[in-house]
Amino acid sequence: MKFKCRMSDGIAMRDFSNIVNTVVRASKLCVFRLTKQHVYFFVGDKRWPVIWAELTPDNFFDEYTMIGVSTQHDEIFLELEPSMLARSLSSLKMTAKPVKIKLTNKQQPCLTIELELSSLSTESRHCVHDVPVRVIPRKEWEMYQTPDIPQFDITIEMPELKHIRHQVDRMRNMSGQITIIADRTGQLILKIETDHATIATHFQGLLIKGSKPITDQKYSAKVEIKKFAMFLSGDTMHPDNVTCNIVHERMLNLCLMIEGHLTMQYFVPAMSS
Template sequence: MKFEAVMNEDTAVREFLNVSLSLQKLGKACILRLTKNKMYFIVSEEKLGPRRPMVWCELPVAFYFKDYKIQDNDDIILELSTSLLARTCSIFKQNAKMIKMKLLTPADATYLTFEMELMLEEMRIRRCVHDIPVELVARKYWTDYNEEPVFNDFHVSIQMPKLKSIKNVVEKIKTLGQSVTVSANRTGKLTLEINTNTVKLAAHFADLNVNSFAQEEVSNINEDDDKVSATVDLKQLVMFLSGMQLMDCPLAVCSIVQGKMVKLFLEEPGILKLQIFMFELTI
C-alpha cells in the first residue's frame, strides 16, 4: 500500500489549509479516503451504532497536486485526528513552497507524513517533517465511506445568502435556545427561528433563488405561509458556521426535508465540494 502526492501551487496550498482548519472545528476525527481522482474528508456522528455522516468534503486531485501516486489505483481509507492535521497544515503559513504527503507503514504503526519546504529570508530553505498517526480502516467498513450520502426527497432547495451574514446571526442567538428551526418557502425566503418559553425571534433572508420546491410531496407543510422547515441543533449549526474557513464559496445551497433534515451544500467549482448534514433534533 503506497501513496505519495506533491503540492506546490500557492492557491492549492491555501485552499488545503482552509479545509484542514475547518475540519478541526467540525469533528475530533475524520476519515480520509484516497482515490485515483479525488480525496475525501468525512466526519461522522460521534456515537455508538450506525454513524450517520455529518460532513462530506470532496477535493479533486488535479487541482491540488502536481504529482499524485496511489498504488494500483486502489482506494486507501484512513482515520486520523483533525487537530493533528490542522496543526501540521498550519505550518503552511510559514511560506511553504512544497509539500509532499506520503503514507509510511513501519512495523509498529502507520503514519501520514508531511515533508515541507519553507522559504526563509535570503532565499534559504528550511525542511520540516511531521508524522500524523493514522489507523487503516478495515475493508469490511468501506461501504460506509465509498458512496456519498444521497437524499432525493428534499422538499425545498434554496440558494443561500453570503454565509458570513448567516454566521453573524447564529453567533448572536446561540445562547438563547437549544434548537433552531430552518425554513424556506417558494418565494425565496430563508428563515432561522428560535421559539422558547422566554423568547421568540426570527431572522429572514429574502429574495433568494429557489432551485426546487415540491409542495405536493409534503404531507405536513404549513399551508399558511407555504414553507418547508426542520428543527436542528443550534449548537451544531453554530459549530459548522464558525468552523468553516470557506465563507466565499460561489455556490451555497440549503436543502430541507420537512421535519427531518437540513443539508448545506457548498461548492467552489473545480476546487471543493462540501456537504453538511443536520438531522431533526430529538428532545
C-alpha cells in the same frame, strides 16, 4: 499500496488547510479516502454521516500518485485525528515552497508531511511531521461510502455565510436550538425561541432550485445551533455556491461548493419539536 502528493499553489494550500480545520470542529476522528479521481474526508458512522467532503486532486495537487490495496479495489481508506493533521498543516502559511504528503510506515502507518519554512537567514528549515493513521481494512469500507442523499422537500440557495454567521452568533447566546425555515417564494428564516421572546431573521428573494410550483407551504428543521454555526465557518473557503436542503422536520443538509474543486456536505438531524 502507495500515496504521495505535492502542493505548491498558495491558494490550494490555504483551501486544503481550511477543509481540514473544518473537519476538526466536527469530530476527533475522520476517514481520509483516496481514489484515482477524488479525495474524500468523511466524518460520521454507518448510521448517520456528519460531513462528506469531495476534492478533485488535479485542482489541489501538482503531483498525485495513488495505488490502492489491489487492482480490483483501487482505493485507500485511512482513519486519523484531523487535529494532528491540522497542526501539521498550520505551517503552510509560513511557506511559499512546495509541500509533500505521503503515506509512510514508521513503526506504524503515517501521513508524512514534508515542507520547508522560510527564514530570515539565507537558509530554510526543513520540517517533517508524521501523523499516525489506521489503514482501514477492506471489510469496513462499506461504512464509509458516499452517503445516500434523501429526497429534499426544498433546496434554497443561501446568502453569503458571513451575513448568516453574524446573526447566528448573536442568537446562540440566547438559545441552544435554531429553526431553519424555507418556502418556495425564496424566503429563508432563522428563528429561535426563548422563554421571553421569539426572534427571527428573514432573507428574501433567494433562488429556489427544483421545478415544483410555488406554494405557501413552509419547510423547516429545528437543529442544534452549535452544529449549524459550525457549518458557517465554511465562508473561509470562499465558496461559489451554498445551498440549504431541508427534509421537513427530519434533516438539514447544507452543501458548500467551489466549482470543479470541492463539494462539502453537512448533515444535521432535526430535533423533535
